[in-house]
Amino acid sequence: xxxxxxxxxxxxxxxxxxxxxxxxxxxxxxxxxxxxxxxxxxxxxxxxxxxxxxxxxxxxxxxxxxxxxxxxxxxxxxxxxxxxxxxxxxxxxxxxxxxxxxxxxxxxxxxxxxxxxxxxxxxxxxxxxxxxxxxxxxxxxxxxxxxxxxxxxxxxxxxxxxxxxxxxxxxxxxxxxxxxxxxxxxxxxxxxxxxxxxxxxxxxxxxxxxxxxxxxxxxxxxxxxxxxxxxxxxxxxxxxxxxxxxxxxxxxxxxxxxxxxxxxxxxxxxxxxxxxxxxxxxxxxxxxxxxxxxxxxxxxxxxxxxxxxxxxxxxxxxxxxxxxxxxxxxxxxxxxxxxxxxxxxxxxxxxxxxxxxxxxxxxxxxxxxxxxxxxxxxxxxxxxxxxxxxxxxxxxxxxxxxxxxxxxxxxxxxxxxxxxxxxxxxxxxxxxxxxxxxxxxxxxxxxxxxxxxxxxxxxxxxxxxxxxxx
Amino acid sequence: xxxxxxxxxxxxxxxxxxxxxxxxxxxxxxxxxxxxxxxxxxxxxxxxxxxxxxxxxxxxxxxxxxxxxxxxxxxxxxxxxxxxxxxxxxxxxxxxxxxxxxxxxxxxxxxxxxxxxxxxxxxxxxxxxxxxxxxxxxxxxxxxxxxxxxxxxxxxxxxxxxxxxxxxxxxxxxxxxxxxxxxxxxxxxxxxxxxxxxxxxxxxxxxxxxxxxxxxxxxxxxxxxxxxxxxxxxxxxxxxxxxxxxxxxxxxxxxxxxxxxxxxxxxxxxxxxxxxxxxxxxxxxxxxxxxxxxxxxxxxxxxxxxxxxxxxxxxxxxxxxxxxxxxxxxxxxxxxxxxxxxxxxxxxxxxxxxxxxxxxxxxxxxxxxxxxxxxxxxxxxxxxxxxxxxxxxxxxxxxxxxxxxxxxxxxxxxxxxxxxxxxxxxxxxxxxxxxxxxxxxxxxxxxxxxxxxxxxxxxxxxxxxxxxxx
Numbered sequence: 004x005x006x007x008x009x010x011x012x013x014x015x016x017x018x019x020x021x022x023x024x025x026x027x028x029x030x031x032x033x034x035x036x037x038x039x040x041x042x043x044x045x046x047x048x049x050x051x052x053x054x055x056x057x058x059x060x061x062x063x064x065x066x067x068x069x070x071x072x073x074x075x076x077x078x079x080x081x082x083x084x085x086x087x088x089x090x091x092x093x094x095x096x097x098x099x100x101x102x103x104x105x106x107x108x109x110x111x112x113x114x115x116x117x118x119x120x121x122x123x124x125x126x127x128x129x130x131x132x133x134x135x136x137x138x139x140x141x142x143x144x145x146x147x148x149x150x151x152x153x154x155x156x157x158x159x160x161x162x163x164x165x166x167x168x169x170x171x172x173x174x175x176x177x178x179x180x181x182x183x184x185x186x187x188x189x190x191x192x193x194x195x196x197x198x199x200x201x202x203x204x205x206x207x208x209x210x211x212x213x214x215x216x217x218x219x220x221x222x223x224x225x226x227x228x229x230x231x232x233x234x235x236x237x238x239x240x241x242x243x244x245x246x247x248x249x250x251x252x253x254x255x256x257x258x259x260x261x262x263x264x265x266x267x268x269x270x271x272x273x274x275x276x277x278x279x280x281x282x283x284x285x286x287x288x289x290x291x292x293x294x295x296x297x298x299x300x301x302x303x304x305x306x307x308x309x310x311x312x313x314x315x316x317x318x319x320x321x322x323x324x325x326x327x328x329x330x331x332x333x334x335x336x337x338x339x340x341x342x343x344x345x346x347x348x349x350x351x352x353x354x355x356x357x358x359x360x361x362x363x364x365x366x367x368x369x370x371x372x373x374x375x376x377x378x379x380x381x382x383x384x385x386x387x388x389x390x391x392x393x394x395x396x397x398x399x400x401x402x403x404x405x406x407x408x409x410x411x412x413x414x415x416x417x418x419x420x421x422x423x424x425x426x427x428x429x430x431x432x433x434x435x436x437x438x439x440x441x442x443x444x445x446x447x448x449x450x451x452x453x454x455x456x457x458x459x460x461x462x463x464x465x466x467x468x469x470x471x472x473x
Numbered sequence: 474x475x476x477x478x479x480x481x482x483x484x485x486x487x488x489x490x491x492x493x494x495x496x497x498x499x500x501x502x503x504x505x506x507x508x509x510x511x512x513x514x515x516x517x518x519x520x521x522x523x524x525x526x527x528x529x530x531x532x533x534x535x536x537x538x539x540x541x542x543x544x545x546x547x548x549x550x551x552x553x554x555x556x557x558x559x560x561x562x563x564x565x566x567x568x569x570x571x572x573x574x575x576x577x578x579x580x581x582x583x584x585x586x587x588x589x590x591x592x593x594x595x596x597x598x599x600x601x602x603x604x605x606x607x608x609x610x611x612x613x614x615x616x617x618x619x620x621x622x623x624x625x626x627x628x629x630x631x632x633x634x635x636x637x638x639x640x641x642x643x644x645x646x647x648x649x650x651x652x653x654x655x656x657x658x659x660x661x662x663x664x665x666x667x668x669x670x671x672x673x674x675x676x677x678x679x680x681x682x683x684x685x686x687x688x689x690x691x692x693x694x695x696x697x698x699x700x701x702x703x704x705x706x707x708x709x710x711x712x713x714x715x716x717x718x719x720x721x722x723x724x725x726x727x728x729x730x731x732x733x734x735x736x737x738x739x740x741x742x743x744x745x746x747x748x749x750x751x752x753x754x755x756x757x758x759x760x761x762x763x764x765x766x767x768x769x770x771x772x773x774x775x776x777x778x779x780x781x782x783x784x785x786x787x788x789x790x791x792x793x794x795x796x797x798x799x800x801x802x803x804x805x806x807x808x809x810x811x812x813x814x815x816x817x818x819x820x821x822x823x824x825x826x827x828x829x830x831x832x833x834x835x836x837x838x839x840x841x842x843x844x845x846x847x848x849x850x851x852x853x854x855x856x857x858x859x860x861x862x863x864x865x866x867x868x869x870x871x872x873x874x875x876x877x878x879x880x881x882x883x884x885x886x887x888x889x890x891x892x893x894x895x896x897x898x899x900x901x902x903x904x905x906x907x908x909x910x911x912x913x914x915x916x917x918x919x920x921x922x923x924x925x926x927x928x929x930x931x932x933x934x935x936x937x938x939x940x941x942x943x
Contacts (some may be wrong), residue, residue, distance in 0.1 A: 108822045180914035185821045187852045189892040197667040218714040244688040246762040249719040292716040351655045382657045422659040444650035455925035
């Protein structure tokens with residue numbers, strides 16, 4: 004069924020149905036995405052204040068056949084928040100930021116709250132919401148859940164899906180599903196919560212969520228270990244898991260190339276070693292009472308033998324923060340250099356080293372590139388990004404981009420059974436990849452579920468699955 | 474659409490399509506369930522040897538409109554494995570028990586393997602598959618996943634859903650979905666894995682699974698703490714989490730009534746205290762290298778003050794095993810006593826104590842009962858079971874059963890926003906409860922998904938959702 008544009012006639016109808024709704028022209032920021040590859044079309048922007056308003060709004064859109072494009076913090080990297088071929092109703096929940104409930108076990112928040120604000124609310128009761136992203140100051144919790152966001156603490160605490168106890172969702176026809184459970188266990192029927200999480204707004208609009216809080220570990224610390232190779236990094240992880248199972252909060256691989264980019268274009272950071280090693284891992288521990296993080300790191304260093312060539316153990320909170328600033332500056336430096344092709348991929352943990360070596364060898368045969376590979380070793384999740392040779396810009400590589408992307412993905416899927424999107428989602432950017440690399444039965448099931456829950460296809464059309472008739 | 478019986482004509486057609494398939498009359502055990510409340514009807518039993526056979530079998534059933542009833546280890550407690558009003562094709566995967574792949578990170582197994590056998594395979598590579606159930610010697614991994622099984626280690630490692638990386642599933646029409654991913658992170662589309670897990674065979678037949686393995690903690694130990702009340706147990710958990718975050722593997726509440734039942738009807742166990750305390754918690758810790766479990770328990774005991782009245786810390790592996798034997802004997806003693814009504818419920822952790830007190834007070838006003846309440850404090854999951862007064866049998870209470878069940882569930886849902894099935898699932902036993910207590914939008918979504926993935930309704934009809942026309 005063809006969708007109609009969110010035009011003036013539609014806006015008038017919507018205003019008539021919801022006289023108190025904030026409705027207007029979208030500012031440019033609602034039509035852009037961080038990598039600057041896509042620009043959205045106008046349409047209208049709505050900023051409802053309540054779940055009831057979202058419901059009433061969806062009822063009108065459903066009746067009129069108007070596409071609804073949910074917009075969170077706008078930090079997504081796969082163009083889930085921008086549609087080039089529609090003039091949709093852009094739906095921002097930025098005015099829905101209430102904390103509906105808070106105790107030591109869970110927090111119930113509205114979808115427009117930033118991840119940072121959720122962290123602060125959890126801190127206020129001595130607890131922690133462990134989902135941590137570089138973009139948490141602007142990323143909204145609704146978007147984090149819609150995209151099943153990951154980040155640096157997945158190894159210990161899981162991704163957004165694992166941290167959510169329940170959802171309130173407005174369905175395509177305006178029906179409100181109250182699934183705001185605060186239960187840790189509930190086996191009454193199909194897992195609709197996890198189906199909605201990661202569906203990128205294509206099955207329903209998340210308006211509120213009940214989130215798991217955790218008790219912060221008594222003793223925390225960070226260290227950067229220099230390792231000779233990715234293989235040594237994976238072995239070090241195994242060794243650390245054997246000694247410190249359950250206490251490793253993060254285990255991040257960093258390549259020399261990432262530090263070179265930081266030295267080249269900034270931002271300014273403190274470098275841990277006088278001479279940048281080929282590979283490093285940033286390790287964060289959260290330990291029980293009575294165990295010193297510094298001693299645990301020292302013991303691990305000793306046990307690691309030749310797997311580790313050098314180490315810096317944070318001696319203060321400031322130094323620990325500096326390590327994380329370094330880690331979180333990597334994507335910004337990457338953006339300043341300008342990638343030819345960025346890959347948010349995952350492989351089985353045991354294949355990390357082989358994949359990196361194989362992909363590097365393959366690309367060396369294809370052209371003159373720099374590769375910056377970093378990521379979450381414990382999750383098998385690498386950000387494998389391909390950049391121009393020094394002194395050149397990505398424009399010079401425009402005609403190689405598709406070939407690079409295709410070659411990396413083919414290698415990844417065909418030889419390593421990997422994923423072409425480990426944590427960023429599908430958005431509009433990777434719809435074609437999904438069609439190319441997914442099991443056909445999976446795609447058929449996804450289409451059947453989309454048709455069952457959103458038969459008119461008004462919810463974020465073109466995201467995850469190709470819109471009908473495209 | 475009406476389903477037809479798996480009669481002789483159907484069996485002949487199936488034999489013609491799959492001449493090598495084991496097909497015969499089901500022995501009585503395939504028609505029974507542990508609590509003896511339901512008895513299945515005959516039909517035929519098929520024992521395929523491969524996913525290809527399951528697929529071919531489903532194709533025939535789909536074409537003929539014959540119901541398929543998946544049967545795992547038969548240990549489920551909600552009659553998901555027995556249908557009284559159908560003569561279905563019973564499908565047992567007991568011959569599909571291969572380990573398809575095994576390394577330090579993951580194991581890929583066929584669905585008919587027992588949970589115990591999965592544990593042993595994991596042990597053989599120095600790893601652990603942490604899903605632990607009293608029935609693990611007969612429960613099959615396919616059934617554990619289909620019902621999203623829980624158990625005593627959910628607090629640390631999550632339930633079956635959290636421990637599964639990927640699935641191979643045969644859909645209603647025989648299509649095979651190869652989703653046997655060994656990736657820890659994959660954000661390419663809807664979460665079909667978690668949708669299948671917990672769908673109790675009503676959306677697809679799980680034929681194989683890729684499972685997460687964990688590194689066993691270096692130092693493990695168990696203790697039983699006597700506590701004055703459930704409230705003190707919850708406070709003790711909070712205290713333990715503050716000191717030992719990430720290292721608490723189990724935290725099980727046990728009531729004096731449970732020990733009284735064991736003393737009354739067995740099985741024989743070692744009792745931890747000379748005089749049974751009103752309430753106990755069995756705590757299991759898994760700690761990093763260099764930390765002694767006995768010392769951690771001693772420190773916790775000291776910090777607990779009046780929250781704990783006595784404690785026994787296991788001094789040997791044998792004593793630790795004896796603690797767990799005690800815990801795992803509770804359900805057997807319960808069965809020997811014979812419950813009037815059993816409730817596998819969950820509430821927010823902070824409501825555990827108030828729920829127990831309220832339910833007890835309510836039941837005292839209704840009649841002469843004994844209550845045995847035990848369960849997983851950290852998950853908010855209680856097994857709240859109501860028994861006859863001493864010297865009486867449950868037959869004398871037959872006419873009170875529905876009222877007791879209804880009163881407990883009403884209290885639970887209306888006052889505590891709890892779940893009427895925390896870990897056992899819905900099966901056929903709780904379909905009515907789901908209809909009574911679920912959000913209508915949830916039920917409508919579930920029905921839409923069932924219709925989309927199994928339009929003829931042949932997969933385990935009547936489980937989770939009422940079968941069409943019933």
